[in-house]
Amino acid sequence: MxxxxxxxxxxxxxVSRLIDIVANALYAKREVFLRELISNSSDACDRxxxxxxxxxxxxxxxxxxxxxxxxxxAAGTLVVLDNGIGMNREELISNLGTIARSGTAKFLEQLGxxxxxxxxxxxxxxxxxSAFMVxxxxxxxxxxxxxxxxWRWESDGRSGFTLSEAEGAPKRGTRITLYLKEDAREFLExxxxxxxxxxxxxxxxxxxxLLGEGEPERLNSEGALWTRPxxxxxxxxxxxxxxHVAHSFDDPWAWLHFKVEGxxxxxxxxxxxxxxxxxxxDPARQHGVKLYVKRVFIAEGVETLVPSYLRFLRGVIDSEDxxxxxxxxxLQYSPALGRMKSALVKRVLGELEKRAExxxxxxxxxxxTFGAILKxxxxxxxxxxETLLKLARFRSTKAEGWTSLxxxxxxxxxxxxxxxxxxxxxxxxxxxxxxxxxxxAKDVEVLxxxxxxxxxxxxxxxxxxxxxxQSVTRAxxxxxxxxxxxxxxEEPEEALEGGELATLxxxxxxxxxxxxxxxxxxxxxxxxxxxxxxxxxxxxxxLARLLRQSQRGAPEAxxxxxxxxxxxxxxxxxxxxxxxxxxxxxxxxxAQLLLDQARIMEGEPPQDxxxxxxxxxxxxxxxxx
Numbered sequence: 001m002x003x004x005x006x007x008x009x010x011x012x013x014x015v016s017r018l019i020d021i022v023a024n025a026l027y028a029k030r031e032v033f034l035r036e037l038i039s040n041s042s043d044a045c046d047r048x049x050x051x052x053x054x055x056x057x058x059x060x061x062x063x064x065x066x067x068x069x070x071x072x073x074a075a076g077t078l079v080v081l082d083n084g085i086g087m088n089r090e091e092l093i094s095n096l097g098t099i100a101r102s103g104t105a106k107f108l109e110q111l112g113x114x115x116x117x118x119x120x121x122x123x124x125x126x127x128x129x130s131a132f133m134v135x136x137x138x139x140x141x142x143x144x145x146x147x148x149x150x151w152r153w154e155s156d157g158r159s160g161f162t163l164s165e166a167e168g169a170p171k172r173g174t175r176i177t178l179y180l181k182e183d184a185r186e187f188l189e190x191x192x193x194x195x196x197x198x199x200x201x202x203x204x205x206x207x208x209x210l211l212g213e214g215e216p217e218r219l220n221s222e223g224a225l226w227t228r229p230x231x232x233x234x235x236x237x238x239x240x241x242x243x244h245v246a247h248s249f250d251d252p253w254a255w256l257h258f259k260v261e262g263x264x265x266x267x268x269x270x271x272x273x274x275x276x277x278x279x280x281x282d283p284a285r286q287h288g289v290k291l292y293v294k295r296v297f298i299a300e301g302v303e304t305l306v307p308s309y310l311r312f313l314r315g316v317i318d319s320e321d322x323x324x325x326x327x328x329x330x331l332q333y334s335p336a337l338g339r340m341k342s343a344l345v346k347r348v349l350g351e352l353e354k355r356a357e358x359x360x361x362x363x364x365x366x367x368x369t370f371g372a373i374l375k376x377x378x379x380x381x382x383x384x385x386e387t388l389l390k391l392a393r394f395r396s397t398k399a400e401g402w403t404s405l406x407x408x409x410x411x412x413x414x415x416x417x418x419x420x421x422x423x424x425x426x427x428x429x430x431x432x433x434x435x436x437x438x439x440x441a442k443d444v445e446v447l448x449x450x451x452x453x454x455x456x457x458x459x460x461x462x463x464x465x466x467x468x469x470q471s472v473t474r475a476x477x478x479x480x481x482x483x484x485x486x487x488x489x490e491e492p493e494e495a496l497e498g499g500e501l502a503t504l505x506x507x508x509x510x511x512x513x514x515x516x517x518x519x520x521x522x523x524x525x526x527x528x529x530x531x532x533x534x535x536x537x538x539x540x541x542x543l544a545r546l547l548r549q550s551q552r553g554a555p556e557a558x559x560x561x562x563x564x565x566x567x568x569x570x571x572x573x574x575x576x577x578x579x580x581x582x583x584x585x586x587x588x589x590x591a592q593l594l595l596d597q598a599r600i601m602e603g604e605p606p607q608d609x610x611x612x613x614x615x616x617x618x619x620x621x622x623x624x625x
Contacts (some may be wrong), residue, residue, distance in 0.1 A: 006164035035200035036127030044084025083173040126355035132157035134184035141173040185433040226269040246314040270315035309377035378457035421447035495566040522562035
């Protein structure tokens with residue numbers, strides 16, 4: 001049978017750039033190419049094990065899964081061979097010719113800015129391209145399990161690749177042939193290959209063999225790492241296994257190796273990363289915990305095994321109890337998995353509590369990276385709210401760095417019965433917010449919240465240690481009951497009151513009309529003339545802005561304008577209103593400018609930018625003439 005002529009295809013544009021970066025600038029150690037290829041082959045064997053649960057015939061005639069290395073010094077080639085799941089034509093194009101993920105441009109931008117950072121590449125699953133660090137040409141011959149047609153992919157890593165039918169492809173699995181560069185011939189030496197496998201892939205459950213003239217030689221240890229006693233495993237072995245399961249080059253922040261016996265029996269090796277993956281906040285992102293049953297891979301990212309707020313977890317859970325013939329759909333609703341999930345969550349959160357008590361600074365570093373994700377649990381899972389609240393750390397108006405809720409409660413002022421907070425985009429901008437001036441004057445601490453989830457979880461949680469969470473942007477925030485620190489609070493001189501204040505408020509309401517919901521005298525302002533607050537029952541200011549930015553829309557709600565009766569500008573305006581023509585253009589402009597100022601302080605644009613500029617120009621002109 002004559003094979004069809006090879007089909008020439010171009011790389012996706014981003015792939016060409018990616019290969020250039022990976023091959024020439026990213027990795028400090030060229031040897032990691034072998035680790036990447038072996039890991040991919042190991043994953044292919046795992047996927048075949050799972051597929052064979054429902055289609056046992058896929059393993060027929062070749063049930064002993066393995067990864068093999070075959071150097072050929074005469075030809076200058078190194079072959080990486082596996083008898084795993086294999087690929088068909090579409091999968092070859094998708095896996096090796098494109099990057100079928102959202103965020104590709106962002107990824108490449110990060111690579112361009114961080115070419116020297118070794119921990120970046122593994123987070124994107126593109127390790128196959130590291131083969132071009134050592135090879136001038138790469139040939140992939142593969143046949144998907146259960147299919148008749150084999151395929152051949154070939155590329156020099158530059159312009160594109162050719163794709164053709166291949167009768168000589170393995171009966172099942174993938175054979176990768178690397179035509180090594182002259183300066184990469186060290187990777188044909190058996191001693192060098194043994195060293196690399198021992199360093200990077202000793203932990204794999206799949207055998208890694210060296211093929212030569214005699215019997216195949218197994219290069220990695222017998223048995224999966226998580227099945228070995230802790231006493232036999234070094235920190236370096238733990239770290240290398242993390243890099244395998246996480247496809248990452250950073251060191252793990254912590255790991256948990258455990259075995260559970262009793263009603264349910266399972267073992268696990270879970271990792272808490274030190275670096276956040278690029279797509280951590282992608283709603284479609286799944287956790288990286290692989291589920292095995294009696295050392296047989298079942299699935300990765302099972303929703304009922306790990307909650308979404310722990311989606312940064314990596315590792316392995318190996319159960320002795322789940323039936324091997326269970327389907328993926330059945331797994332998602334298994335009561336046993338539900339019990340396992342509850343136990344795993346408690347174990348992980350318990351480890352975080354220990355680490356927080358043992359080394360507060362180190363824990364704060366972890367929280368800074370993953371705290372925004374953990375706080376999602378406050379909204380999603382009521383059973384762990386108390387633990388998560390104790391683990392939570394916040395910026396505040398008093399603490400230099402991070403503070404816990406226990407520390408906040410211990411610093412509460414006499415008469416204070418609420419935990420006050422304000423949400424926004426940046427901590428420093430919140431520190432300057434006019435809405436916290438009155439709290440600062442009475443030495444009342446305010447938590448500064450900058451994560452989008454902060455707009456939701458306080459409403460669900462309600463309180464901590466009997467103290468209600470209260471946003472300072474609510475008009476009802478009352479400071480009268482809180483005792484001020486002696487000598488700290490100063491009453492403003494000549495504050496407006498009585499009829500003069502009432503006249504000004506009435507005039508502002510008339511002048512601003514529907515642009516505001518109400519105008520009120522403020523008890524929270526000390527140095528700013530005005531601020532905007534949300535009325536009770538209205539959506540918070542920052543949340544409304546977030547909803548608009550996400551294009552999900554927000555209920556239209558005009559705000560309450562609060563004025564500072566003790567501010568010189570407000571007193572002057574009241575005097576002008578009392579003495580002059582209340583309908584004069586200058587006074588009307590002043591009212592509108594005060595509202596625009598309040599909007600700008602909240603991060604909002606003026607209602608009418610052109611009119612705002614005109615009013616500013618007019619006031620400057622009057623001031624200098």
